[in-house]
Amino acid sequence: MANIRTRKYIFSKGIDQYFVGVSKAYSFTSMFFKEVIKRPFHLREVINQSFEVGLKSLPLITLTGFIVGVVFTKQSRPSLEDFGATSWLPSLIGIAIVRALGPLVTALICAGKVGSSIGAELGSMKVTEQIDAMEVSAINPFKYLVVTRVLATTITIPILSLYCSFVGLYGSYVNVHSAEASSIFSFYQSAFSTISFLDIFTSVTKALFYGFTIGIVGAYKGFNATQGTRGVGKAANQAVVLSMFLIFLEELVIVQVSNWIRYF
Amino acid sequence: MEELKQHIIDYDVPVISISGLYKSFGELDVLKGIDFTLFKGENVAVLGKSGTGKSVLIKIIVGLLKPDKGEVLVLGEHVDKLERKELDALRLRIGFSFQSSALYDSMNVYQNLAFPLTMNVKNLGKKEVDDAVQEVLEAVGLTDKMNQLPSDLSGGQRKRIGIARTLILKPEIMLYDEPTSGLDPITSSEIIELINEVQQKYNTSSIIITHDLTCAKNTGNRSAILLDGKFLNVGTFEEVFETDDKQVKAFFNYNFIQ
Numbered sequence: 001m002a003n004i005r006t007r008k009y010i011f012s013k014g015i016d017q018y019f020v021g022v023s024k025a026y027s028f029t030s031m032f033f034k035e036v037i038k039r040p041f042h043l044r045e046v047i048n049q050s051f052e053v054g055l056k057s058l059p060l061i062t063l064t065g066f067i068v069g070v071v072f073t074k075q076s077r078p079s080l081e082d083f084g085a086t087s088w089l090p091s092l093i094g095i096a097i098v099r100a101l102g103p104l105v106t107a108l109i110c111a112g113k114v115g116s117s118i119g120a121e122l123g124s125m126k127v128t129e130q131i132d133a134m135e136v137s138a139i140n141p142f143k144y145l146v147v148t149r150v151l152a153t154t155i156t157i158p159i160l161s162l163y164c165s166f167v168g169l170y171g172s173y174v175n176v177h178s179a180e181a182s183s184i185f186s187f188y189q190s191a192f193s194t195i196s197f198l199d200i201f202t203s204v205t206k207a208l209f210y211g212f213t214i215g216i217v218g219a220y221k222g223f224n225a226t227q228g229t230r231g232v233g234k235a236a237n238q239a240v241v242l243s244m245f246l247i248f249l250e251e252l253v254i255v256q257v258s259n260w261i262r263y264f
Numbered sequence: 265m266e267e268l269k270q271h272i273i274d275y276d277v278p279v280i281s282i283s284g285l286y287k288s289f290g291e292l293d294v295l296k297g298i299d300f301t302l303f304k305g306e307n308v309a310v311l312g313k314s315g316t317g318k319s320v321l322i323k324i325i326v327g328l329l330k331p332d333k334g335e336v337l338v339l340g341e342h343v344d345k346l347e348r349k350e351l352d353a354l355r356l357r358i359g360f361s362f363q364s365s366a367l368y369d370s371m372n373v374y375q376n377l378a379f380p381l382t383m384n385v386k387n388l389g390k391k392e393v394d395d396a397v398q399e400v401l402e403a404v405g406l407t408d409k410m411n412q413l414p415s416d417l418s419g420g421q422r423k424r425i426g427i428a429r430t431l432i433l434k435p436e437i438m439l440y441d442e443p444t445s446g447l448d449p450i451t452s453s454e455i456i457e458l459i460n461e462v463q464q465k466y467n468t469s470s471i472i473i474t475h476d477l478t479c480a481k482n483t484g485n486r487s488a489i490l491l492d493g494k495f496l497n498v499g500t501f502e503e504v505f506e507t508d509d510k511q512v513k514a515f516f517n518y519n520f521i522q
Binding site for chain 2 (some may be wrong): 121123125128129130131132135136137138139140144
């Protein structure tokens with residue numbers, strides 16, 4: 001017993017630090033839910049940040065969504081041709097893009113572009129004492145910097161995800177149209193014929209979780225940055241790596257839950 | 265100047281009272297029993313080597329750090345026992361000028377100055393904000409820099425804008441963290457002049473954290489030397505250096521090298 005009392009770490013430095021990190025992240029996330037319902041709401045800043053997130057990612061999402069649509073269609077066509085089922089192409093692509101690829105591609109792009117930018121911006125504000133300056137000016141930096149950014153990513157990423165799905169389907173149509181004459185109206189009609197409300201709902205829910213994850217992880221890493229400029233780079237890097245990891249975990253869980261609902 | 269400075273000090277009204285203050289970080293004991301009083305209208309320069317806890321002291325005063333032990337009374341309030349709202353209300357009465365200036369680098373000078381005002385004072389018209397910004401920019405002599413970004417300003421200008429940002433809320437207490445560090449002697453003397461002007465014009469009480477003896481001598485009505493986590497000497501500039509302590513002597517000789 002005396003030995004335990006005098007020990008510096010409960011398990012080891014690494015394991016102790018891991019649990020301390022989890023506890024800090026939990027407190028940080030709880031703080032978000034406490035602060036988000038309190039006044040002032042800083043709506044102007046939420047709108048500014050939403051534009052930042054949306055506009056910054058839009059060109060890349062457009063390009064990537066389009067390419068994903070073209071490539072996925074190109075790769076799927078030979079297999080369907082073997083069975084004489086190329087008419088199923090729009091439905092197949094529709095399901096794949098709306099259910100999985102649209103939200104996932106959007107989330108991965110935003111994790112790289114927006115998550116790293118939030119991590120670096122808040123990290124740099126932290127190490128140059130700008131966050132402390134806000135605090136001593138009686139402005140709640142958590143509310144002004146964290147809550148607004150997390151809300152912005154949570155609101156914007158689902159919209160971007162739906163947009164990415166539409167662009168992806170358009171890319172698919174372009175590929176289909178180059179092989180056989182078809183109208184865009186009939187393509188979208190057959191693509192959406194197999195998509196249910198649950199698919200759209202799951203897709204938007206996923207994107208909401210991804211958006212929240214990207215925002216909160218970026219803000220957490222930035223807000224807790226240390227070690228000067230090195231810490232800023234580390235915060236940006238960790239924001240991307242951790243949010244991507246969590247996005248894949250969430251994908252796995254949400255797919256399981258939605259399948260359970262679908263076949264229940 | 266000295267007469268004018270003495271004239272506005274009210275030694276019956278303490279604005280900051282600290283007793284038995286202790287603070288440590290892990291195994292490192294930084295403050296080991298600080299007792300200190302700042303009176304209304306007074307400027308006190310706190311001197312000491314780097315890493316002796318000077319900045320920690322003012323961060324405790326403004327509630328950025330919590331003390332381990334001891335009592336910190338600021339304008340009659342126990343800083344470490346206040347709720348968030350009460351602490352924010354107290355912080356509006358305290359100005360904190362950071363060593364790095366800590367200007368918001370995504371905002372221009374006007375936005376930096378207007379930000380604390382618009383966030384804390386409700387229903388303020390644009391003209392009122394413009395007038396307040398103009399007034400503090402005039403006070404620090406940088407009216408022509410209103411639309412510039414912090415990255416376009418020199419070190420001295422950034423310090424001035426940092427001070428202006430605190431003045432916009434008309435604080436009763438000013439805390440300066442190394443106001444002249446990293447500045448050339450001419451710019452340093454301009455900042456010293458500004459600190460004295462702020463004391464006169466806004467009737468503030470100030471703590472000036474510094475290791476620049478010229479700054480301490482010219483801004484402080486009293487000086488205090490922080491050594492090994494405690495105040496070694498508190499008194500006039502001349503009084504605090506009347507000691508045989510080797511570290512204090514070395515500090516003095518280095519700064520006033522002939």
